[in-house]
Amino acid sequence: MSCSTTLKAKGLKLTPQRRLIVDIIHDAGTYFTADKIIAYVQARMPGVHKSTIYRTLEILEDAGCVYKSELSDHQVYHHPEEGYHHHLVCSKCGKTIECDEDLFLPVERSLMEKYGFHVNFKHLVMSGLCQECREKDH
Amino acid sequence: MSCSTTLKAKGLKLTPQRRLIVDIIHDAGTYFTADKIIAYVQARMPGVHKSTIYRTLEILEDAGCVYKSELSDHQVYHHPEEGYHHHLVCSKCGKTIECDEDLFLPVERSLMEKYGFHVNFKHLVMSGLCQECREKDH
DNA sequence: ATTGCTATTACACCCAGGTGCAATTGTAAG
DNA sequence: CTTACAATTGCACCTGGGTGTAATAGCAAT
Known part of the structure; x- marks a missing residue:
């Protein structure tokens, strides 16, 4: 629609x-x-x-x-x-990587099992360091 | 110190x-x-x-x-x-659950393997629905 | 094409978090 | 116990995101 x-x-x-x-x-x-x-x-x-x-x-x-x-x-x-996926944003160079949401299914499951908590992980945007920036930095 | x-x-x-x-x-x-x-x-x-x-x-x-x-x-x-841990906050009742950070180690590892990205998951605060609120709701 | 009603708009204003700056204060050295 | 100087403070002001409201505009029925 x-x-x-x-x-x-x-x-x-x-x-x-x-x-x-x-x-x-x-x-x-x-x-x-x-x-x-x-x-x-x-x-x-x-x-x-x-x-x-x-x-x-x-x-x-x-x-x-x-x-x-x-x-x-x-x-x-x-x-x-654009599809369901998360974004990884490098806090150094600002680059954005699209990230498959399936990677989070295990955590979602274990949060549910351990705490009965249904976490909302739609369209997560996470910051961190990308490969190049980590290598440059070493 | x-x-x-x-x-x-x-x-x-x-x-x-x-x-x-x-x-x-x-x-x-x-x-x-x-x-x-x-x-x-x-x-x-x-x-x-x-x-x-x-x-x-x-x-x-x-x-x-x-x-x-x-x-x-x-x-x-x-x-x-207070220790390293994450917080689960229920978006309905506001309750806070402390959450063991070890649950996130698998995702951290898979993000590293798949994208070479080192995500910063320190002190995550996640919203979602706690067990009681989900049961009340149904 | 009008009308009427409700959704929407622009505006004024609010709030949390934050910055640039001149005046002030902690503190280490004499 | 002074002095000097950098670190810090309070202030004025800014920014992004958001709300209440009177005036306006879509749209359905006539």
């Missing part, structure tokens, strides 16, 4: 501002930080308030049209069709 | 403000949010500015005297001697 259809089905309106924000995220091949989205939107449609953008992003997230992750100190948005 | 000694060894001054902040964290058996620390400090020593407290906490973290974690939207500080 397309994003605009999903919105309509929920009784939500398809305003020009929303159309623009949806388009930007869908056209992105990768994830966008909130500030980037704000910059793009305001470049194409000056006067759009940042609170509108934050609220739209929240609505789109609730509707399942975009995914949000916390990357150390910012929020990051990406399109669901 | 005591915290004050560590500070002195780095050429840092032991001001009354710092002494107070250090004491508060060391006397805590558990973790403290930044706002709680600010409230405690300002109750005992009115006039201390929040930026001073944030700066002191950063210095103490760099010196290894306290550990910082990000808990969904706040920062959380705790004393190193």
Whole structure:
């Protein structure tokens, strides 16, 4: 189901501002930080308030049209069709590595077994050191 | 090495403000949010500015005297001697469960093997649903 | 094409965390 | 016990993310 259809089905309106924000995220091949989205939107449609953008992003997230992750100190948005996976971000060079989510199934299982806790590991963003930076550093 | 000694060894001054902040964290058996620390400090020593407290906490973290974690939207500080462990926080009832860090060793290893990435999993704080809340919900 | 109702917007304002800077203070050396 | 100097403080101000609200605009029914 397309994003605009999903919105309509929920009784939500398809305003020009929303159309623009949806388009930007869908056209992105990768994830966008909130500030980037704000910059793009305001470049194409000056006067759009940042609170509108934050609220739209929240609505789109609730509707399942975009995914949000916390990357150390910012929020990051990406399109669901980009697939379910986590991101490894090198704290030295900033490089991003996509990471298969299956690697986390064992921990999820053991947290459940040991503590009865169902942890939410969707779209994890983790920081650390990539191979090159560790080698350079040695 | 005591915290004050560590500070002195780095050429840092032991001001009354710092002494107070250090004491508060060391006397805590558990973790403290930044706002709680600010409230405690300002109750005992009115006039201390929040930026001073944030700066002191950063210095103490760099010196290894306290550990910082990000808990969904706040920062959380705790004393190193509290031990290395992660926290599971229920997003429904707010309950906190301490979680053995050994559970994460397998993922750390597989991230290293598969991507050569050394992830920093110290003092993780994860949200999810605890057993009771899942049962109540069903 | 109007109307009416509800969702949405822009705005003003809030909050946590943080920075640059001039004035102040701890502390080591004389 | 001074002095000197760097470290620290409080302040003003900034930033990202977010909320309450009156005014506005989509959209469905007429």
